[in-house]
Amino acid sequence: MIGASARRSLVAILAVAGMAAGLAVPAFLAAPAWAGTTGKLAGRVTDSKGQPLVGVSVAVPALRTGAATDADGKYSILNLPPGTYDVRVNLLGYGPVTTTGVTVSSDLTVRLDLTLKEEALQMGEVVVRATRPVVEVTRTNSIATVSAQEIAKLPVQSLDDVVNLQAGVVDGHFRGGRIGEVQYQVDGISVNNVYDNKSSLRLDRSLLEEVQVISGTFDAEYGQAQSGVVNAVLKRGADKFEWNAEAYAGGFVYPGAAASRALPGFTLRPATTQNYQLSLSGPAPVAHTNYLVNVRRYVFDDFTDARRLFRPTDKSDVENNVFRPTGDGARVALGSSREWSGVAKVSNRSLPNLEIGYQAIVNVIDARPRDWAFRFLPEARTKQHTYSIVHGLDFNKTIDKNSFATLAVRQNYFDYHDWAYANLLDPRYLAAGPLVKDDGYSQDAWIQGVSLNRFLQNTNTLLFKGSFVRQASSVSQIKVGAEFQLPRVTFGAPDSITTTGDQLNFKFNPGYRTYFPVLASAFAQDQLEFNDLTLRAGVRIDMVNARSFLPSDLANPANAISGAPESHPQATTVKYALSPRLGVSWPTGPKSAAHFAYGHFAQFPSLGEIFSNADYSVLATLQATPQSESAVGVLGNPDIRPERTVQYEGGYKQAVSENLGADLTVFYKDIRDLLGVEFVETYTGAEYARLTNIDFGSVLGFTLAFDLRPAGPFGMTLDYTWQKATGNSSDPRETATRASNGEDPRPREIPFNWDQRHTLNLTSSYGKSGSYLLSTIVRVVSGQPYTPAVDAGFGNGLEANSGRKPASLLEDLRAEKDLSLGRMPAHAFVRVFNLFDQRFFNGGVFATSGSPYYSRFETDAPLLADPTRYYAPRRIEVGIRLAGGGAKGGGS
Secondary structure, three states: OOOHHHHHHHHHHHHHHHHOOOOOOOOOHHHOOOOOOOOOEEEEEEEOOOOOOOOEEEEEEHHEEEEEEEOOOOEEEEEEEEEEEEEEEEOOOEEOEEEEEEEEOOEEEEEEEEOOOOOOOOOOOOOEOOOOOOOOOOOOOEEEEEHHHHHHHHOOEEEEHHHHHOOEOOOOOOOOOOOOOOEEEEEEEEEEEOOOOEEOOOEEEEHHEEOOOOOOOOOOOOOOOOOOEEEEEOOOOOOOOOOEEEEEEEEEEOOOOHHHOOOOOOOEEOOOEEEEEEEEEOOOOOEEEEEEEEEEEEHHHHHHEEEEOOOOOOOOOOOOEEEEOOOOOOEEEEEEEEEEEEEEEEEEEOOOOOOEEEEEEEEEEEEEEEEEOHHOOHOOEEEEEEEEEEEEEEEEEEOOOOOOEEEEEEEEEEEEEOOOOOOOOOOHHHHHOEEEEEEOOOOEEEEEEOOOOOOOEEEEEEEEEEEEEOOOOOOOOEEEEEEEHHHHHEEEOEEEEEEEEOOOEEEOOOOOOOEOOOEEEEEEEEEEEEEEEEOOOOOEEEEEEEOEEEEOOOOOOOOOOOOOOOOEEEOOEEEEEEEEEEEEEEEEEEEEEEEEEEEEEEEEEEEEEHHHHHHHHHHHHOOOOHHHHHHEEEEEEOOOOEEEEHHHHHHHHOOOOOOOOEEEEEEEEEEEEEEEEEEEEEOOOOOEEEEEEEEEEEEEEEEEEEOOOOOOOEEEEEEEEEEEEOOOOOOOOHHHHHOOOHOOOOOEEEEOOOOOOEEEOOOEEEEOOOOEEEEEEEEEEOOEEEEEOOOOOOHOOOOOOOOOOEEEEEEEEEEEEEEEOEEEEEEEEEEEOOOOOOOOOOOOOOOOOOOOOOOOOOOHHHOOOHHOOOOOOOEEEEEEEEEEEEEOOOOO
16 A cells, blocks of 8 residues: 555656646546657658648558648658658649658657659659668767667677667666666666666567667656666567567687686587577457567576586585595586576557557576586585566557657566575485585585575566657647556565584574565656757656655664663655756757757665665664674665766767768766765764765766768778766775775775776678678777785775776677578578687786786685686577568568
8 A cells, every 4th residue: 555645745746747747638647657669750841942832641651640741841740669661742733752761769850851743644653762860960868779670780689788889888887877777668668676776677689679778868758767778669560470580509619729718618519508589470360459479498508617526415524635526527507597588569459549558578587606616516506596577558549640648557577586495494405514615625616515595586566657748839849757666675585594513503584574665756848849959858856755664863773772862663754856857959060960968867776775784673782892883784774865966968960971970979977875885873882884875976978989871781880988987986885895894984086896998899790681791899998997906905005996907809790691491581690709719808807916817826826717707708609590471581
């Protein structure tokens, strides 16, 4: 049930949205923001003398929609799904014109201006091939839009692969922000797990119609993010039956040429990676109904082998160095994953001007973690199981030619557990006992026992989102919307196993807890288009109610101090964040434009952070000693405020030629109220650490991008990013860690751990349509920071993150050959990842040397022998893709 305070908060938010828009939103939309998953086609139709033509029919036949031009010859067609379409223009007395290959992108306006020629006699239709402009002059911020056709050409497999290729993105960090500051959406609906603010789904490229990556400022309709937005638009059911299938297999080929960097294992492992995918789409037996079904099986074994020399139940005499291995010596993958995933989409258009859809996206993953310490005892590892499903209904209602509304209802369900055996009383726990290692056999390797770790995490969120869009005039498009989330979040240990010597102690009291926060938001936004001048202005309000309690007196949190004022449970307060945003783009010439964007962005920290260790009763025995402080760790704080970032960016775009465009963008981020640690003193003088809004940072940088569209066989994109990302800590608990190590915990500004100053991404392709294609991705990056050491111990006075890791280069390759199996189009392909077999790509280095290959201290010998420190070696995959029905040929 929703509390009265939550209901009042929601009503206040919705009132702000209504007042800001100045519109009466239909009642069925009032409760639930629908991010941009449709685009707009607009333009002007004139005669050969440049005079506007009135009443011209502009139609998109594939979508059964269109519009007529007004007195100024202008038209606009709203609510178009992303894709490539033919546009037919017709007026009695004039020759009809069909423009093919018009590409529509989410949340963007595509301009198509046309000229009709007067004809006395009925003549044949004129067909014109549209080309996507190399520079999008109406964009007010940095958006990378990658179509299905572009994804098909590259050596990528998943959504994450596509995202990490975009300018300003470094291993999931967008423009210097922390992990978890990005909003991941599928068809405009959030798929983030509120436990950690990360995507709860893995998406294969075969599902993607379009991917939008916003790495900087973004519109008011996007929230619960500080650094960026990723919107994946899935393919839709076709009007005629189509199918496609893909299968590939491959493995790692190593070691490298340098013997000092050779990895243990086989030279060729031909089937460590396997992928099988089948998609079906077309009209369903029910009238006006289309469907899409996709099923995928993925098998992956990591490049590092384990040898099964020991079993968990082995009993060695460690004290006397007598070892009794009973394993069969077989080689097994040290890390592995087995995945089933699927998508089902159904849409119905039986009712006038209303499309109703249902979709479900499912992931089921069973994995074993990679840990070099288990190289002789692989069966002692835990098993990780993930089940996630995002499913629900969508309603898209065309109200009239100038307005439409959307409503979505989703259940986002995520379930994860990590343990060796599901049952706490499984006899195999008692038979094996705790993990044991001994340097007399091998350094840092387990030789008997089983992992006793037990953890679960479950999130079940009911989500409502809706929006109303109206083309208020020829220059103004207004959008308002709201979102409401009801998550149930559970995490922790379901029970526990502790040890007393070699004895196991089983505790049935659950270490997990369940929380029921409430999140809501609303936005209003106006997009003004005056010819080529575009202005986007909006405001957003976010609300969260943690619905939890904290001690009223933090100096006596557990009422354990005699004579001190008594503390009582006090409810957390509802938190709000108001975020205004503005973006403008204006032409500076026939083929150039400038843009500027500014905005405030607020995000509530992940629930897993703020609720972790948030039971203040653990402080009951706290005394004024350092030992007490370290025993309780950093306490959570569900009464946290939202983290805030103010972003600025400005840029210039220039079409150098019809096929070559250049884009320069400068950006700055001022980051405040990040999650960090404060120290609270009790009445007895003891201190404990708890999370609060105290950390800060800033990011300054620029990106320079070139896009060379294929005018013949060759095409290329190139982007370079320079950025400086600094702050007082890279992790919320870093301050507490420094204090416990006896280091100075006071704030200082240093480079973040992911501060990668130079990043260059190059993609290129060479081929002949219908015959062959060769493409490559090259990434060149400078080294990220590390803290140098001149002696063993904690830093030894050297400044944190004052060293730099070596620069590195990575190249992936893809080659495809089109085939014909009878009338069935087929495409055979080869992919090579890490073509040059690089062993290092911004991984770990030794603090004493700055190198991943050697250390100055013998104590690092076990780590030197660990091959999992290195980047995955060269991997080669060979596959084939088939298509049938109405499918068109294309890259796999």
